[in-house]
Amino acid sequence: xxxxxxxxxxxxxxxxxxxxxxxxxxxxxxxxxxxxxxxxxxxxxxxxxxxxxxxxxxxxxxxxxxxxxxxxxxxxxxxxxxxxxxxxxxxxxxxxxxxxxxxxxxxxxxxxxxxxxxxxxxxxxxxxxxx
Numbered sequence: 001x002x003x004x005x006x007x008x009x010x011x012x013x014x015x016x017x018x019x020x021x022x023x024x025x026x027x028x029x030x031x032x033x034x035x036x037x038x039x040x041x042x043x044x045x046x047x048x049x050x051x052x053x054x055x056x057x058x059x060x061x062x063x064x065x066x067x068x069x070x071x072x073x074x075x076x077x078x079x080x081x082x083x084x085x086x087x088x089x090x091x092x093x094x095x096x097x098x099x100x101x102x103x104x105x106x107x108x109x110x111x112x113x114x115x116x117x118x119x120x121x122x123x124x125x126x127x128x129x130x131x
Contacts (some may be wrong), residue, residue, distance in 0.1 A: 023082040024026055034108060038091075039076075039077040039079070039080060039091070040080055040089060040090070040091045041120055042076070043066060043077070043080040043089060044089055046065075046066060046069075046076070047059075047062050047063065047089055050062035050065055050066075059082070060082075060087065063082040063087075064090075066080070066082075074114060077106050079091060079093045080087050080092070081084075081096065081117040082099070083096070083117060083118055083119040083121075083122050084116040084117060084118055084122070085119075085122035086119065086120065086121065086122050088119060090117075090119040090120075092117065095120045096117060096118055096119045096123070097117070097118045097122055097123050098116075098117050098118075098121045099115055099117075099118065099124075099128065100115055101115075101118060101131075102129045102130060102131055103129060103130055103131065104128065104129055104130075105126055105127065105128050105129075106127075110128055114126070114128065
Protein backbone atom coordinates (compact mmCIF):
# COMPACT_ATOMS: atom_id res chain seq x y z
CA UNK A 1 0.00 0.00 0.00
CA UNK A 2 1.12 3.56 -0.64
CA UNK A 3 -0.44 6.91 0.03
CA UNK A 4 -2.44 8.29 -2.84
CA UNK A 5 -0.57 11.02 -4.70
CA UNK A 6 -3.40 11.96 -7.02
CA UNK A 7 -4.60 15.51 -7.03
CA UNK A 8 -8.35 15.74 -6.40
CA UNK A 9 -8.97 16.81 -10.02
CA UNK A 10 -7.12 13.75 -11.36
CA UNK A 11 -8.78 11.23 -9.08
CA UNK A 12 -11.17 8.78 -10.70
CA UNK A 13 -13.32 8.72 -7.57
CA UNK A 14 -13.93 12.47 -7.08
CA UNK A 15 -17.15 12.07 -5.11
CA UNK A 16 -15.45 10.19 -2.30
CA UNK A 17 -11.75 11.09 -2.56
CA UNK A 18 -10.45 12.60 0.67
CA UNK A 19 -6.91 13.50 -0.50
CA UNK A 20 -5.50 11.24 2.20
CA UNK A 21 -6.78 7.91 0.93
CA UNK A 22 -4.59 4.84 0.63
CA UNK A 23 -4.89 2.99 -2.61
CA UNK A 24 -3.69 -0.50 -3.34
CA UNK A 25 -0.61 -0.59 -5.58
CA UNK A 26 -2.00 -3.72 -7.24
CA UNK A 27 -3.47 -2.76 -10.67
CA UNK A 28 -7.21 -3.15 -10.80
CA UNK A 29 -7.66 -2.55 -7.08
CA UNK A 30 -8.69 1.03 -6.52
CA UNK A 31 -10.53 0.66 -3.26
CA UNK A 32 -10.17 3.33 -0.62
CA UNK A 33 -8.91 2.22 2.78
CA UNK A 34 -7.31 3.52 5.99
CA UNK A 35 -7.86 7.28 5.92
CA UNK A 36 -11.06 7.35 3.90
CA UNK A 37 -13.67 9.73 5.32
CA UNK A 38 -17.07 9.92 3.61
CA UNK A 39 -18.37 13.30 2.47
CA UNK A 40 -21.16 13.01 5.05
CA UNK A 41 -18.62 12.48 7.85
CA UNK A 42 -16.54 15.42 6.61
CA UNK A 43 -19.53 17.77 6.60
CA UNK A 44 -20.72 16.41 9.98
CA UNK A 45 -17.35 17.35 11.52
CA UNK A 46 -17.76 20.95 10.33
CA UNK A 47 -21.42 20.96 11.41
CA UNK A 48 -20.61 19.81 14.95
CA UNK A 49 -17.68 22.24 15.14
CA UNK A 50 -19.91 25.16 14.18
CA UNK A 51 -22.57 24.11 16.68
CA UNK A 52 -20.01 23.89 19.50
CA UNK A 53 -18.15 27.04 18.47
CA UNK A 54 -18.27 30.14 20.69
CA UNK A 55 -20.61 31.92 20.26
CA UNK A 56 -22.57 28.71 19.93
CA UNK A 57 -24.59 28.43 16.72
CA UNK A 58 -27.90 26.61 16.55
CA UNK A 59 -27.97 23.58 14.24
CA UNK A 60 -30.01 25.61 11.72
CA UNK A 61 -27.46 28.46 11.73
CA UNK A 62 -24.58 25.98 11.55
CA UNK A 63 -26.19 24.43 8.49
CA UNK A 64 -26.62 27.85 6.90
CA UNK A 65 -22.80 28.11 6.97
CA UNK A 66 -22.56 24.61 5.46
CA UNK A 67 -25.07 25.66 2.78
CA UNK A 68 -22.99 28.75 1.97
CA UNK A 69 -19.86 26.60 1.63
CA UNK A 70 -21.77 24.16 -0.60
CA UNK A 71 -23.59 26.53 -2.92
CA UNK A 72 -21.44 29.66 -3.06
CA UNK A 73 -17.88 28.59 -2.32
CA UNK A 74 -18.41 25.05 -3.69
CA UNK A 75 -15.87 23.48 -1.36
CA UNK A 76 -18.30 20.95 0.17
CA UNK A 77 -20.45 18.35 -1.59
CA UNK A 78 -23.96 19.69 -2.20
CA UNK A 79 -25.75 16.38 -1.65
CA UNK A 80 -25.46 16.59 2.15
CA UNK A 81 -28.73 18.01 3.50
CA UNK A 82 -30.28 18.82 6.87
CA UNK A 83 -33.58 17.18 7.82
CA UNK A 84 -36.42 19.67 8.38
CA UNK A 85 -37.59 17.75 11.44
CA UNK A 86 -34.70 16.17 13.39
CA UNK A 87 -32.00 18.56 12.03
CA UNK A 88 -29.62 15.61 11.45
CA UNK A 89 -27.50 15.63 8.30
CA UNK A 90 -28.01 12.97 5.65
CA UNK A 91 -26.64 12.11 2.22
CA UNK A 92 -29.45 12.96 -0.22
CA UNK A 93 -27.84 10.74 -2.87
CA UNK A 94 -28.52 7.73 -0.64
CA UNK A 95 -31.65 8.55 1.36
CA UNK A 96 -34.36 11.06 2.12
CA UNK A 97 -36.68 13.27 0.10
CA UNK A 98 -36.63 16.84 -1.15
CA UNK A 99 -40.29 17.84 -1.22
CA UNK A 100 -41.39 20.85 -3.26
CA UNK A 101 -44.02 21.97 -5.77
CA UNK A 102 -42.99 18.97 -7.87
CA UNK A 103 -45.23 16.90 -5.58
CA UNK A 104 -48.94 16.96 -4.94
CA UNK A 105 -51.23 15.80 -2.17
CA UNK A 106 -54.79 14.72 -2.96
CA UNK A 107 -54.52 16.24 -6.45
CA UNK A 108 -53.43 19.67 -5.18
CA UNK A 109 -50.04 21.34 -4.76
CA UNK A 110 -48.15 20.02 -1.76
CA UNK A 111 -48.67 22.47 1.16
CA UNK A 112 -45.66 24.66 2.05
CA UNK A 113 -45.33 23.04 5.49
CA UNK A 114 -44.11 19.86 3.77
CA UNK A 115 -41.53 21.60 1.54
CA UNK A 116 -37.88 20.96 2.33
CA UNK A 117 -35.46 18.12 2.92
CA UNK A 118 -36.50 15.13 5.01
CA UNK A 119 -34.44 12.12 6.12
CA UNK A 120 -35.97 8.65 5.74
CA UNK A 121 -36.95 8.57 9.43
CA UNK A 122 -38.81 11.88 9.40
CA UNK A 123 -40.46 12.13 5.98
CA UNK A 124 -44.11 13.18 6.50
CA UNK A 125 -46.54 10.27 6.62
CA UNK A 126 -48.86 11.65 3.97
CA UNK A 127 -49.67 10.25 0.55
CA UNK A 128 -47.74 12.74 -1.59
CA UNK A 129 -47.12 11.94 -5.24
CA UNK A 130 -44.93 13.30 -8.01
CA UNK A 131 -46.88 15.54 -10.42
